[in-house]
Amino acid sequence: xxxxxxxxxxxxxxxxxxxxxxxxxxxxxxxxxxxxxxxxxxxxxxxxxxxxxxxxxxxxxxxxxxxxxxxxxxxxxxxxxxxxxxxxxxxxxxxxxxxxxxxxxxxxxxxxxxxxxxxxxxxxxxxxxxxxxxxxxxxxxxxxxxxxxxxx
Numbered sequence: 175x176x177x178x179x180x181x182x183x184x185x186x187x188x189x190x191x192x193x194x195x196x197x198x199x200x201x202x203x204x205x206x207x208x209x210x211x212x213x214x215x216x217x218x219x220x221x222x223x224x225x226x227x228x229x230x231x232x233x234x235x236x237x238x239x240x241x242x243x244x245x246x247x248x249x250x251x252x253x254x255x256x257x258x259x260x261x262x263x264x265x266x267x268x269x270x271x272x273x274x275x276x277x278x279x280x281x282x283x284x285x286x287x288x289x290x291x292x293x294x295x296x297x298x299x300x301x302x303x304x305x306x307x308x309x310x311x312x313x314x315x316x317x318x319x320x321x322x323x324x325x326x
Contacts, residue, residue, distance in 0.1 A: 185232070185275050186239055190219035195279065200241070204260025205230065209241060210284045217241075217276035225277070228303065230291055231258065232276035233269050241278055242266065245307050259307060264314060 181196045183189075190196060195218050200209045209215055209230070217232050225231060225244055232241045245266060246257035256274070259266025281289050 182239065185217065185219065186234060188219075188275055190276075192219055192221035194219050196276075198239075200281070202260075204263050205241060205243070206262055207284065208261065208289065209278070209281050213282040213284070213286075215241060215278050215282075216280035218279050220274045220276050222271075223277075225254075225256065225271070225274070230278040231256070231274045232278060233258065233273040234275060235267070235269065235273065239275065243303065243307070245311075259311075261303065261307070265311065 178198060181190075181198060185196060185198070195216050197214050197216055200211050200213055200215055203211050220231070225247065227244055227247065229244045230241055231244055232239055234240075240258075240260075242258040242260045242263075244256055245259055248255045254271040255268050256271060257266055257268055278291055280291065283289055
């Protein structure tokens with residue numbers, strides 16, 4: 175247990191050496207079925223390397239570590255804004271690249287099979303998932319516009 179706590183604290187405070195991979199348990203179901211609560215994820219410490227659309231990043235928010243998928247990236251001079259969203263969440267939020275502490279490279283799914291998120295098949299599959307998320311977000315905002323139009 176001490177190792178999990180120390181790894182969590184070191185990752186949160188960005189004290190993990192570059193290229194180091196740590197293992198932490200998944201605590202929520204926001205990324206089901208790819209990140210299963212109670213199963214392990216393998217996180218590579220983030221050191222300003224390239225983040226791809228579809229990557230699952232670990233970031234700090236409200237004194238917690240979260241692991242969500244990257245859907246959009248916007249670059250403003252030295253700052254990169256990233257729109258993250260859990261796969262089962264209706265909407266996501268914008269974070270800065272400086273909030274990112276790691277990238278999920280592997281996870282163990284409900285069948286105890288290891289999933290490599292940086293191999294070409296998973297990257298292509300992630301692009302498909304991202305496309306589905308774009309459609310969900312678009313539909314969410316279309317519904318809001320329709321409701322607003324009907325109520326006025």
